Amino acid sequence: MLTAILTGFLFSILLVFLGRFVKGKFSLIPSIIPLGLFIYFAQFIGEISEGKTIIRNYEWIPSFGVNLTFTLDGLALLFCLMITGIGFLVFAYTSAYLKTHKFLDRFYGYLSAFMAAMLGLVLSDNLISLFVFWELTSISSFFLIGFNNTNEASRKSALTALGITGIGGLLLLAGALILGNISGTYSITEMMQNPSVITGSEYYILAVALIFGAAFTKSAQFPFHFWLPGAMKAPTPVSTYLHSATMVKAGIYLLLRLTPVLGGESFWNTSLIIVGGITMLYSAVHTIFRTDLKGILAYSTISALGILVFLIGLGTEASLLAAAVFILVHALYKATLFLITGAIDLGTKTRDVTKLRGLRKVMLPVAIAGFLAALSNAGIPSSIGFIGKDLIYEGTLHFENSVVLLTALALITNVFISYAGYVAGIKPFFGKLPEEYKETTYPNFFIWFPPVLLGSLGILFGLFPVLIEGALIKPIVASLNLPTEEIHLKLWHGFTPILALSALTIGSGVAMYFLLKPSQKLERFINSLEFISPKNILEQFNSLFEKFSSFWTNTFQNGYLRNYVSTIIVFLVVLVSWTLLQNTTYKIDYASFSKLTIYEGIVLGIMFFAIIFTVFTKSRLAAVAAMGVIGYSICLLFVFYSAPDLAMTQFAIDTLTVILFVLVLYRLPKYLVLSDYKNRIRDGILSIAFGGLISILALEVLAQPVNEEISEFYAKNAYLEAHGKNVVNVILVDFRGADTMVEISVLAIAAIGVFGLLKLRLKSTERGQR
Known part of the structure; x- marks a missing residue:
């Protein structure tokens, strides 16, 4: 497993020297890396489905209890397959989408490093090594989001994303250290063997709060959600890979992985239900006010992430099963919708849904992919999304408290998400084709094939859920220490309240689509309320902090x-x-x-x-x-x-x-x-x-x-260990050699600075300035 993880990093480094060979007609070559890794992890499906857990341990810093221990169980396997499988399609898509870009090799390097970091994150059993990979995903995503570095908006979005997720990384480190101090180990597996030690600790709430901070910032939960819509300035492959299938689900993975350790307590469940509930409803409603395809998909992604947090918070067997299925459901349809958005943008040079229609006549395969994704997104029968929606309602209906409120909350959210899927996956392709789009070029094979494949998988798994039931879903539930005997995924459960709720969701979503049209008026209205948004509040705080910093600097750091x-x-x-x-x-x-x-x-x-x-x-x-x-x-x-x-x-x-x-x-x-x-x-x-x-x-x-x-001690050991008779010199050179070396380095740096000042030659216009 270590080799699999290092492959991405090594390939990224190799591109520094051989990047010119992956441009032009050879741009498809990098796709071999994620494809090979997908095949590697796929070979473990049989063992994992039989209940086995694959463990690989490599010593790193054993004196501190920090090792590179990698665990492949049901939960890790699903994420590994998504990271490498969707990664392969994104790499292939990129070979056509950015084929002529002069920095294509650099993009592949960032993408490979991110893929490797995500694999390390989901495979790590040690909290400290998990933190290291967690931060590597933030750093690599910073370069991907800001890839168009000549664009000021892209640079700002990248800095915002890095700032928010970077703070979350520090919180994760603090939480990991506290959990390790309580349990005496950083191994998640060992913590799962005796979770009462942690849940009974006086530092339990503090540790959980820190873990929440890490998960909520990474998975864009309210009020930290605003970095995700801003990150849509990145190229479409980045939006597809990071913001639908992988990076934003890192926080979800962390919560699921630690559920057997920290879950089951009132603070854990209540906090997740509240934060997830607010996030999913707030973001779902926001989708009706957006006209940019990426903006619509960004807010529907945040809403889906809120649903996952909400389901984890419910904490029942039914809700955790729903979360396991919905992770896969969302990855398939949302990656498809992002890919077709990129195809539309590439062909028409716009993502404004108020202008897009009739594109099926010039990009039929993309239209088919959008239609399939919209079906799964809305939970139409025959799609995997239908099973996912049913399980969500089953999770809320089987909760012990506030059943009506929680079910209503899930219903309203699903209706708005369905509407967003129709707008993004169907509206651009139906209607009369505008005159300016009649000359749109038919998309490249690697532009339309990845979304068609993902969209088709959503239907295939819906028609034949047995394909994923034993291979993926049951192992995930088993990794959460839950029974799997009663798990049976199927399309038809009979006439039940759950079926009625699904029908109501589908009908309401369709009605919204025909009655409510995206418009600039709605977008202007929501923009007028931007002053009370979390993003604006944080920016105002940053402005005040900057003014205070300026005052402090001018007062105390005056030169x-x-x-x-x-x-x-x-x-x-x-x-x-x-x-x-x-x-x-x-x-x-x-x-x-x-x-x-x-x-x-x-x-x-x-x-x-x-x-x-x-x-x-x-x-x-x-x-x-x-x-x-x-x-x-x-x-x-x-x-x-x-x-x-x-x-x-x-x-x-x-x-x-x-x-x-x-x-x-x-x-x-x-x-x-x-x-x-x-x-x-x-x-x-x-x-x-x-x-x-x-x-x-x-x-x-x-x-x-x-x-x-x-x-x-020094008198006895100065000569015996360091072979020096001058005790003071021995202390400085041997026993405290590192300190002395640092001091010499500081003096050398200071000397270089002084030399630079002595050789400084100011221009005539600068001599009067301080």
Whole structure:
């Protein structure tokens, strides 16, 4: 399985060097990758349908309990088949849709990386590795959504999607860490063996809330849904692959995968029912106000995702079975509708449904695909959508509370979704063909064949549900720790209330289609209410935050180094002084200090007069020389206290510092005029305060009991392990080698920056600017 996942990443990297070979007549070659992976995962259908679970474990960071453990069960298998199967069709579709695009190889690279990340996500049994792949899907989708990077709207949409899903990724990491801390493992399989440990924990609600945040942002639940319609700026293959079949269902997958671990509790079920219910109804209603085909499909996708969250929240055997079937149902018909939208856009250069009609005369295969998808979307008998709708109503009718309300909510949502399917899948193809579309080119084989195949599968699985019952649906239910003996998918259940609800849904959807026509007037009306939308509220918050950030930056990051240093020193003095006043427990024993010798007194006197001279001299070079005297005086103190190695180090550093200062100040005026005595008084007070604080800290350290355990360790092991006799050097080079390397790197970067400033040559117009 690891090889299957890495294949997508490796192919993506390979395209950096061999990308020119997948353009033009060879543009179909990349489709071999998802096709091969689909065949690979399809071979496990027999084993999985028999109740087996395929596990592959690869050690990664075992000391932290983080391994690359991949589990292939019913739930993972369905997603793997969708990712690779629909992925193959999208790759093939892309070979014709973007055949002449100069960055086709780059697009394939992003698409391959995304496919690999999604496979890793759905196969991961370890929450930390799942998080890694989760973030990789966000990053790769960012590049796909913003593929048309010369378009400002595309770049903005990509950033919005990355921002929302990226926040969700951080929430997932936090939730995973809490779950791992509670259960003692990051393995989902091990958590499922004893879920009461987690559900009984005081941190259960916090962990669930974080998981919800991750799932809701990724799967576009209200109020985080707005990134998905914006992402429709991406090319159609992206919309098909990411926003109907794969990425947006990552949150659904996470909720289903963790249902046996976190489900069954009131907080879990109630939250999902409320959020899913609001999302599915809110987004379904929005479809009637849209005239862009992608906009209609985007909101109907959000509504379908809300239905899935709603069904998971119900948490019954019937509702989880409905969710399992509806994942497949939605992937088939929504991918088809997106693909035909791309075909229409490619042929007519518009997606405005108020202008589109009669296209069956110039793109008949696409019209057939749209008709089949609309049937499945509306739940017409003979389609897999009909079975899916029946199961949704069965799930609401068998819930223990608020049956009428929940069923009514599902009914209204399904009616609006049906209407959206008719508008997107049927309306563009019927009626009189406008004159400007009569010369529309007949679509390429790889443009019409993928949607026809997906649409036909929706009918095939509806007529013969036995094809997916044992192979896909029962294993999914079994992976949720639910019984599968009573599961029987079939078209006819007799005359039941569920059949009546399905008939009402179909009739109402058809009536809406004939009575309510998409119009610019409706779209203008909904746009007039944009000011109260979650998107606008977030944008207003971002605007206020940007203004605050600008104020903060202009106030505290104003370009003057002296202000930065002053701010840091004031903060440190206040904070450390307060801490010392609150926590000082040791009494300083001044009698234990050694007496001041005449040599030390003379050196201290020299240092004092050098400091005074440095502060009050007006010559820069004289101040540098006086600072050198202070440094050399410190060297003498090190010698007095039997630390010749420190003295030599200090001597070398001070000598080099003085030389560098002289070189840097060489081009500056010889004398420094300081007329602002207020700033000098302020700086003096800060310096005395900071110096006094350091002195007090040093005395505090001396007053504390000496623990020689660390000193003894270094003394014993410096020569034995590092073969060095100078303990200080051994600590810096060996025991703390990483710290030293980082410090050297920082100094090197600073040196490069200084060198760049020295070599800077400003234009005449820039010299007066700060």
